[in-house]
Amino acid sequence: MSVVVQASGLSKKFGQTAALEDISFSVNESEIFGFIGPDGAGKTTLFRIITTLLLPDSGEIKVLGLDETRNFKELRKEIGYMPGRFSLYQDLSVEENLEFYATVFGTTIEENYYLIKDIYSHIEPFKKRLAGKLSGGMKQKLALSCALIHKPKLLVLDEPTTGVDAVSRSEFWDMLSRLREYNITVIVSTPYMDEAMRCDRIALIQNGNLLAVDTPTAVKNEFRRKLFSIRSAEKHKLIIALRSLDETISSFPFGESVHVTFKNDRLPGNIDSLLRKKGISDASITETESGIEDRFLELMQTTAQQDHKTA
Amino acid sequence: MTMKKKVIEVENLVKRFGHFTANDRLSFDVYEGEIFGFLGANGAGKTTAIRILSGLSSPTSGKVKVAGFDAGTQAEMIKRNIGYMCQKFSLYEDLTVRENIALYGGIYGLSRSEITERTAQLLDRLRFREYENKLISDLPLGLKQKLSFAVAVLHEPRIVFLDEPTGGVDPITRRQFWEMIYETAERGITIFVTTHYMDEAEYCDRISIMNDGRIVALDTPSNLKKQYNVSSVEEVFIKIARPAGS
Numbered sequence: 001m002s003v004v005v006q007a008s009g010l011s012k013k014f015g016q017t018a019a020l021e022d023i024s025f026s027v028n029e030s031e032i033f034g035f036i037g038p039d040g041a042g043k044t045t046l047f048r049i050i051t052t053l054l055l056p057d058s059g060e061i062k063v064l065g066l067d068e069t070r071n072f073k074e075l076r077k078e079i080g081y082m083p084g085r086f087s088l089y090q091d092l093s094v095e096e097n098l099e100f101y102a103t104v105f106g107t108t109i110e111e112n113y114y115l116i117k118d119i120y121s122h123i124e125p126f127k128k129r130l131a132g133k134l135s136g137g138m139k140q141k142l143a144l145s146c147a148l149i150h151k152p153k154l155l156v157l158d159e160p161t162t163g164v165d166a167v168s169r170s171e172f173w174d175m176l177s178r179l180r181e182y183n184i185t186v187i188v189s190t191p192y193m194d195e196a197m198r199c200d201r202i203a204l205i206q207n208g209n210l211l212a213v214d215t216p217t218a219v220k221n222e223f224r225r226k227l228f229s230i231r232s233a234e235k236h237k238l239i240i241a242l243r244s245l246d247e248t249i250s251s252f253p254f255g256e257s258v259h260v261t262f263k264n265d266r267l268p269g270n271i272d273s274l275l276r277k278k279g280i281s282d283a284s285i286t287e288t289e290s291g292i293e294d295r296f297l298e299l300m301q302t303t304a305q306q307d308h309k310t311a
Numbered sequence: 312m313t314m315k316k317k318v319i320e321v322e323n324l325v326k327r328f329g330h331f332t333a334n335d336r337l338s339f340d341v342y343e344g345e346i347f348g349f350l351g352a353n354g355a356g357k358t359t360a361i362r363i364l365s366g367l368s369s370p371t372s373g374k375v376k377v378a379g380f381d382a383g384t385q386a387e388m389i390k391r392n393i394g395y396m397c398q399k400f401s402l403y404e405d406l407t408v409r410e411n412i413a414l415y416g417g418i419y420g421l422s423r424s425e426i427t428e429r430t431a432q433l434l435d436r437l438r439f440r441e442y443e444n445k446l447i448s449d450l451p452l453g454l455k456q457k458l459s460f461a462v463a464v465l466h467e468p469r470i471v472f473l474d475e476p477t478g479g480v481d482p483i484t485r486r487q488f489w490e491m492i493y494e495t496a497e498r499g500i501t502i503f504v505t506t507h508y509m510d511e512a513e514y515c516d517r518i519s520i521m522n523d524g525r526i527v528a529l530d531t532p533s534n535l536k537k538q539y540n541v542s543s544v545e546e547v548f549i550k551i552a553r554p555a556g557s
Binding site for chain 1 (some may be wrong): 351352353354451452478479480481482483484486489490493494497507508509510513514531532533543544545548549552
């Protein structure tokens with residue numbers, strides 16, 4: 001298994017703002033590597049560095065074994081990049097956009113059609129339509145086709161599924177999985193925690209730092225505490241009640257329920273009466289499995305505590 | 312929950328554009344203080360329906376009442392009784408926190424004394440005192456989002472429409488935001504959420520799912536999960552919402 005991206009100690013500042021702080025990671029061939037984190041975490045800055053569009057202030061990065069400054073021209077031929085904002089030509093047709101990208105990279109649609117067939121066939125019936133007139137899901141498929149048409153070794157996708165509905169998102173991830181067959185490495189970013197499970201490995205990113213890098217399952221399993229899921233018709237009252245208990249370590253709303261951890265990993269024996277005293281009489285409690293988001297929350301809190309101690 | 316008051320009443324709403332039927336006989340009610348999720352694939356007809364519910368467009372036929380006013384004939388009254396917050400911030404980046412609040416207060420027709428009073432309440436409730444004279448552009452994303460929401464309900468509307476309210480924010484901020492939403496709902500303001508983010512849908516009291524101009528499901532998240540025998544709203548959505556034309 002060869003390494004496609006090797007980054008160590010990357011830092012980048014914009015004025016006083018540190019966008020990336022001492023980031024190290026590596027990405028292996030043919031894997032789908034996801035950067036999961038909120039807006040402003042540094043994902044786009046990092047992707048611009050990976051794609052040679054921006055240089056780090058310090059640290060080293062090699063992509064496909066090539067140096068980002070000396071070999072940037074060669075490197076750009078090997079990378080397909082889909083930026084976060086739709087950046088195709090709105091006043092060219094679907095087909096013209098694809099043709100354009102193929103020509104710029106010295107290839108033809110025919111030559112690499114097999115690579116994009118799976119994706120492009122969905123929008124091919126509309127190939128005469130202007131790109132600006134496409135729906136969100138179709139724009140996304142065209143942008144992916146354009147990023148793939150020169151058969152890149154590395155595909156870099158910045159938030160490809162933002163603003164796209166759940167059905168199209170799920171189809172999109174299926175398409176990415178199939179690219180493994182062609183040995184294309186995929187680096188993708190997303191603010192949606194639920195998409196983490198579709199990646200081979202993930203990095204949780206927040207405030208320019210990597211909080212964790214591993215397989216999604218391993219990241220999830222790093223959450224060691226016993227996690228309880230508690231429900232009540234009065235969710236907000238329940239959260240406030242749980243927070244006021246001495247035994248509670250953390251309590252966060254998770255959809256219809258509240259995820260709670262307790263001291264000594266034990267559900268207080270008198271929890272029902274404790275909650276009843278706070279006016280909650282319908283609580284139903286089950287032990288539950290942790291997800292990526294539980295771990296993300298836990299990591300955010302530990303980092304916040306460490307910052308507090310050093311400050 | 313006894314004696315639930317309806318704040319949105321929709322009966323056989325139809326909206327046509329030429330030969331295209333964007334909303335095909337929609338019927339649903341939303342109650343006071345409810346957190347209602349309005350879901351659907353791109354192109355399912357959500358935006359058309361929301362424009363009607365917020366007084367920006369009138370129905371071709373059917374009955375639509377929002378905050379007690381008719382969407383066909385009393386659109387102006389509807390606009391005065393709703394709030395709106397979209398993903399892209401509606402706050403003015405080059406005005407301060409205080410100036411933004413005053414500006415929106417003025418637009419919503421609050422009096423000078425009401426603006427002063429509500430500004431103070433809002434700054435205290437959000438613990439925003441230290442930021443009151445900061446420009447919006449200098450605030451971190453999470454704070455902007457909370458302020459946008461607070462400003463959207465500054466005039467105590469009956470209903471507030473939220474478009475992907477917690478998209479792109481970190482998990483802790485997301486939860487603080489939902490707690491703000493719960494508090495607001497407890498005050499009796501109805502929260503109408505549209506989102507592509509099925510995790511967000513899980514937080515709603517009830518959700519509806521649109522497909523091809525129709526509502527194909529409407530229930531609590533847990534009932535829908537039970538009905539389709541799956542563990543998440545995402546799976547329910549994928550089972551029943553086929554995107555139109557893509």
